[in-house]
Amino acid sequence: MASTRQANSGFASRLATSKESVRPTLISDRVYELLRQAIVEGDLAPNDRVVESEIARRLGVSQAPVREAVKQLAREGLLVHVPRRGNFVVEISTQDAEYARQVREPLERLAAGLAAERITDDQLRELEDLVEQMHQAVAINDVGRFRDVDIAFHTQVSQIAGNPFLTRMWEVLEPSLRALRAIADPLFEGDWHAMADEHGRLVALLRDGDHAKAAEAFADHAAGRSPVPDRRARKGRTSPR
Incomplete structure (x- = not known):
């Protein structure tokens, strides 16, 4: 109270x-x-x-x-x-978060696989800029901004995929992801700089063009299976609160 x-x-x-x-x-x-x-x-x-x-x-x-x-x-x-x-x-329960992940995982898998086959250098630079914006948000302790950029990152990948039906399905899911607060992991309370680094790793996989690896990595990310190391002890960075 x-x-x-x-x-x-x-x-x-x-x-x-x-x-x-x-x-x-x-x-x-x-x-x-x-x-x-x-x-x-x-x-x-x-x-x-x-x-x-x-x-x-x-x-x-x-x-x-x-x-x-x-x-x-x-x-x-x-x-x-x-x-x-x-x-x-709204109040989001743990079960709500799990339901959202169940829907999001196959969408992310499909989007990444398609995007890896058709992404351009300009689109890669745009995604890299979003990753840098995530780091900037952490630096000023603006978790709301981090989450907005996080959503923009995944929305852009869904658009790069080039499948209009996939894009429409993502648009339906996106409001629920916003309600879950943190798109990468609704329950994440670790090092947000490391979470931004994880997005950088996803960009690198898209750049490599291996659609199978990119699809699997994005699916793991959506499901919360990707390990996100804590960088705070090594680099003195803190998480936004």
């Missing part, structure tokens, strides 16, 4: 400091970004109620853009609407 109060306090503080920055941009988009960040970073905890009128009052905006933002978050699986009670931050 105390941790929930602390999270809510952090969310109220985020609203107060964001009040002025909301106005100059498209309001619904800015409110969406604000709420999504609060959920990903834990200022809004699982099962916390999201009250549109309260958010609008604190931000000094009408309820309409807040309502649009809440609808978008519900479509992405980050909020759930309970009739006559309101909108709540």
Whole structure:
């Protein structure tokens, strides 16, 4: 209970400091970004109620853009609407994480195998840039940013695969992966720099062009079978919290 109060306090503080920055941009988009960040970073905890009128009052905006933002978050699986009670931050169980992995593993296997056969030098550089962005996110302790880039990495591989049906299936799964917080491993609490390095290894396998090895490695990654060594003792790096 105390941790929930602390999270809510952090969310109220985020609203107060964001009040002025909301106005100059498209309001619904800015409110969406604000709420999504609060959920990903834990200022809004699982099962916390999201009250549109309260958010609008604190931000000094009408309820309409807040309502649009809440609808978008519900479509992405980050909020759930309970009739006559309101909108709540989703709570993801260990079983939910396992269900997502069961679906994700064959998609990742297929995407990597196809991508390894057709990936270009430009696409490889784009993936390498995403890996570097992961390291940059860890350096500033921005786990929300890390997770966004992580999702972008795997989404891009699914697009490189060149199968439109695969891309559509990934788009269906992606909101649930966002709700699971960390796409690489929803329960990962180790060295995030090492997790970024793991993505670098996946890029190297795509570059080698061995579709069987790439497919197996991506499947293992999706299933949480890839060992991620702890680099903190060797390089003095820390994980975002």
